[in-house]
Amino acid sequence: MSRSSDRDIVLRLDRVVRGPLGPVDLILSAGETAKVIVESRAVAEELFGILAGQLLPASGRIELFGQDPAALSEPARLDLLARVGFVPEDGGLISNLKAWENLILPATYHRGESPAALESRVSALAKRLGVPAASLATLLGKLPDQLTLAERRQVALLRAALMKPSLLVCDFLHAGLDRAAGEALLKAAATVAEPAPAILHLCPDDAVSARITADRSLRLGAEGP
């Protein structure tokens, strides 16, 4: 386990409690990977919602890049969230946008990058993450409803990677998929995290989760850690 200065800490959860989520303490620094094994979706949803600024903890404190999201104004909170790559369990794609439009949405919105300029970057990124070039064009031309669960998560992962996040939060990335597809996604997530960003896996208690290499591990049940 590495020791880090306060400056390197990207995420700090200090006795965070909400509903079925027991008191959670976690410190995650740049370049580190943490896995939080949860025993129910309800617990994962509470934690994911708190991390995304959608839910407020009943007690305790959360710090993202040294700031409490709940204490920020809406624009400041959105700026903070733009530094995090979220990969929700369902992919979190916008249903009326094709996969390609979903993929480039944050990059074109926040950085003003042109879609034409992003094409080559997406191809290179997809190759790095192990998405076959032949299936990429077909995949990106579809609407989210036409994609499989694995494909939706793949697009969400690509979308997050395109923004070069300082923190990647994956919610049940391999859950509900066959073993090979799940492990491929976990491998891709690890690739996204290179060279420096921190990565936080919320995962179910299963054999695949047990094989995730992490600097910090935490187990949360309905009764807390």
Add this chain to the structure above:
Amino acid sequence: MLAEKIGRVVLEALRDGVGFFALLRQAAGRWRALARWPVRQVFYKQIYFTGIEALGAISVIATLAGIAITTQIVSLAGADKALTSRIMLWTIVRELGPLFAAIVVTARSSSATASELAGMSIRGELDSLRRLGIAPLDYLVVPRVAGITVAIMAVTVYFQFIAIITGFAFTALVYQSSFFTPLADVVSILSLHEVSISLFKGLVFGLVISGISCLYGLRVQHSITAVPRAATGAVMRNLIAVFFLDGVISYVAFF
């Protein structure tokens, strides 16, 4: 019991009014979001859906309205009369153009916008946008308000043009009168005031229709049954608001 019902309706209308003005004020403060590429794409799509895709329906309605109105006017005032052109101008430019354009857009885009936003809200896509650091107001509301408003103003002018042209063409064919004389009369008596009020109505109707539709779409609870309720609620509120505002603007501008 009746007083309670009336009170509930009034309170609901007040709540809608407060919500509508708050949403519009916030959207107005964020208009610069249109400079962002993805927001502009939503804006263009909205203009396409509300304006260009509605042109077929608008053309048919404008043609039929133009024929019906000129037939009535000619039967009262006779063909080739300056009065015919004047009444045509009053009815089409002042009233029916903005009103019919607003009704067609309400029927098409109001329900579509409200149900689309309601569906997105129920599927958690507003939270998805926030997780990407994108304000739903910037990405969803600003381009829809701007797009629907621009489209209604354009559709209004298009309706007026088609109704007047087809109305006079029909009269010329049926009554063997001149096509160009009444048209020239319309052009000569058409004042800037007339055009400004007509465009102003389009602007107000556009803001009202888009604002109410977004409001109804965004405030649904997490239930699929809320989607059709949001759509029908938005359409009914819009129709009432459009007719009410049309009356108010006409009264202030022309009396």
